[in-house]
Amino acid sequence: MAKNGPTIAEIGEFPLIRSLVRDLPSDPAVSLGPGDDGAVFLVDGSAVISTDVLVEGVHFRRSWSGAQDIGRKSVAVNVADIEAMGAAPVAMVIGFSAPADLPVSWAREFMTGLREEAARARVAIVGGDTTAGPVVTVSVTVIGQTAGIAPVRRDGAAPADIVAIKGRLGWAAAGLVVLGRGFRSPRVVVEAQRCPEVAYGAGRQAALAGAHAMIDVSDGLVADLGHIAEASGVAIDIDQARLDIPDPLRTVGMATGLDPITWVLGGGEDHALAATFAVGEVPDDWQVIGRVLDSTEQTEPTVLVDGRPWEHAGGWTHF
Amino acid sequence: MAKNGPTIAEIGEFPLIRSLVRDLPSDPAVSLGPGDDGAVFLVDGSAVISTDVLVEGVHFRRSWSGAQDIGRKSVAVNVADIEAMGAAPVAMVIGFSAPADLPVSWAREFMTGLREEAARARVAIVGGDTTAGPVVTVSVTVIGQTAGIAPVRRDGAAPADIVAIKGRLGWAAAGLVVLGRGFRSPRVVVEAQRCPEVAYGAGRQAALAGAHAMIDVSDGLVADLGHIAEASGVAIDIDQARLDIPDPLRTVGMATGLDPITWVLGGGEDHALAATFAVGEVPDDWQVIGRVLDSTEQTEPTVLVDGRPWEHAGGWTHF
Missing domain, CATH: 3.90.650.10 (PurM-like C-terminal domain)
Known part of the structure; x- marks a missing residue:
């Protein structure tokens, strides 16, 4: 056991996931959260979807950013896309790859950042996938809802706007x-x-x-x-x-x-x-x-x- | 230029994406496909979501599997989760990280596999994100719809079933x-x-x-x-x-x-x-x-x- 505490390999995949999703806040739109093959939630109007991948060494460095900041950033950059469509975020899922020697404490702080920013953005974390990989790689997918307002696209700018x-x-x-x-x-x-x-x-x-x-x-x-x-x-x-x-x-x-x-x-x-x-x-x-x-x-x-x-x-x- | 043709770094991110999403089949449920901040589609009933991450060296090896198979597998493993909820798949997004020296031909064959399997599974590819990374990493998120049937969960098994x-x-x-x-x-x-x-x-x-x-x-x-x-x-x-x-x-x-x-x-x-x-x-x-x-x-x-x-x-x- 390193000075940073146990690694994610030492704790194991399923206990890690259980500890990460424990006590997620409930959301009236979500009828089934993490833990099954899929999560289930309601969308008001059309669904709007966006996905972003953040790769260690490309989008962030663990020596420059804390785990919590990387968690927050992962949510923020993706919800920004839903905002840019004029939609309201509803639910998100997170893919997380990391080396086996990543400290569990890092994963927990990352999850704290995800939760904080998700609360700020008013989006529910409903699921994810955790795997091994050579560097920390985060993929976030957010689903929003149009809820009565037509999506704002890139192709609508008019002369003299x-x-x-x-x-x-x-x-x-x-x-x-x-x-x-x-x-x-x-x-x-x-x-x-x-x-x-x-x-x-x-x-x-x-x-x-x-x-x-x-x-x-x-x-x-x-x-x-x-x-x-x-x-x-x-x-x-x-x-x-x-x-x-x-x-x-x-x-x-x-x-x-x-x-x-x-x-x-x-x-x-x-x-x-x-x-x-x-x-x-x-x-x-x-x-x-x-x-x-x-x-x-x-x-x-x-x-x-x-x-x-x-x-x-x-x-x-x-x- | 290697014998495998140009690399994804040589062609560049935006031309690569344009070439990958060209002529995607249209789908009546999808009102806005790839190319904007988010894609827009209709969900009948509740939305069901699942995400999977496939990492080179963990879930596949490029020496064992062709790009097309890896593309097909990426769709199949994730749609299987939507099937397992009793839902019908509707739309999917793909996150794709790869080393800069990946041949463009590999990325194209991968995309061919994604399209083939998406057609088989009757799910529309509506967006994605492409980034650099040390190994090929694919994250797939599929959204399904309940369309009048209650989701089938893991917790409903009854004695004598x-x-x-x-x-x-x-x-x-x-x-x-x-x-x-x-x-x-x-x-x-x-x-x-x-x-x-x-x-x-x-x-x-x-x-x-x-x-x-x-x-x-x-x-x-x-x-x-x-x-x-x-x-x-x-x-x-x-x-x-x-x-x-x-x-x-x-x-x-x-x-x-x-x-x-x-x-x-x-x-x-x-x-x-x-x-x-x-x-x-x-x-x-x-x-x-x-x-x-x-x-x-x-x-x-x-x-x-x-x-x-x-x-x-x-x-x-x-x-």
Whole structure:
């Protein structure tokens, strides 16, 4: 037994699962939770589904993030997709692979993080699968419900729409730079890297306000607005003056000699929502950052910053 | 460029995904397929969900199984869980992690296998996530619908019920023994190891016939009936004389000096369904293999074989 206590191999698969799912909160929509071949729950309206895989060494490092943060992040990044459809999350399942020598305490803290964020996002954990694997790999699938509101897709942006966001941009990217250089401060950006602060409910709010198109900013603002531009066949112009550079990002910029605007425009992982609205329909607490060009202007699908292509465009891609 | 053609890193994440989801068949229940933050589909009745993770080196080896078989298996093992609830599969999402040097051709064949088996199981592929990772890791989540029939759980077995199965037992385990010794025949057991033959529709049939309890045999007959016994608080007695030893299993037994009954009773991965029914309610094409003891007999939850504990009990466990 290592100093971290027993490993998941020592405790065994079934006792591990039992300990992880013990005392999950009950949910009126869920008629059968974990422990059978499948879980059973009610969906109001159409079902909306999204899945995300987080791999150690790719999406997180155990030396940079605690188990609890990784658990929270796993829920947050996936629920953000359901939010981006304007749906309300209902139920989620978790796939978990880990090396046999992972301490049970790590798995328990991970589960604590999952539960915390699930409670925050108002989604029920209804099942999962636990297996051995060479690195910690988490797959999360969330099901949401439309509950009377049509889903907001990427292809609905219209000429002359207003583009607005809800949430933070560039914080996680700044945190990655800090961690990559061996530092642990400013703490707020490091924490943002470890787990995003998703504006739960904001996607639903945007859908109710009549959003035309919406996306979860996971790859970077320019890249993700690019998906809306391409799907909708429109050109989007970001007004850089409307993008705040928050103080912690300025601090990291000064310490590293890097320009924080590249994190704001190009950094993913904060999981803000970006949406387009008809003029006059942007919810009060969303931040206007640009507009869809009208048909007398640019017509090729693209994203511009202050009317020009952005030199660092591309966003995050795997492999 | 290796002899196997370009790698997934060379083609890039987004072109890879586009090529994988091209021309997916349309499905009347699915109003929005892959390509947005979430997919949207209709569920008739309650939703039933199950997730499975398959890890290279744990659940399959690329040297033993082709990409197409691994794709088929990924769908089959997960839909089997939905079948075991008596539900009808509707939609599925796939998480896929792979090393950057994986040939694109491998990913395409894997996708062909997913599509083939999804068509067989009558489930729509509606989305997924693709990431880098040290080994090929597949997570599959299937959503089914109850559509007017109450889910069949593990905890409904009653004293004096008849225990019956639908599907094969021991074939995949015999295949594993063959492959583990470096052989490729008998081909039928090797193929059974590479991809199970799930009796799609049989779970629904059992539910309609009034099955009291049901489970997907993924860990082994004795182990999985043990889950029913424990959840239902009953003792189950398997009548060994009713278990056929199919010819290919006899052949492998003779060649290896092992007793094929250990594969039939203890081998997982064939994904037969096991269920309990009131006397007289077993569907014609299900195979009776035992009974639930009545309350005048054994009352401790357990699984017996010909009235005695089975010496090899335990079943498959990870870690």
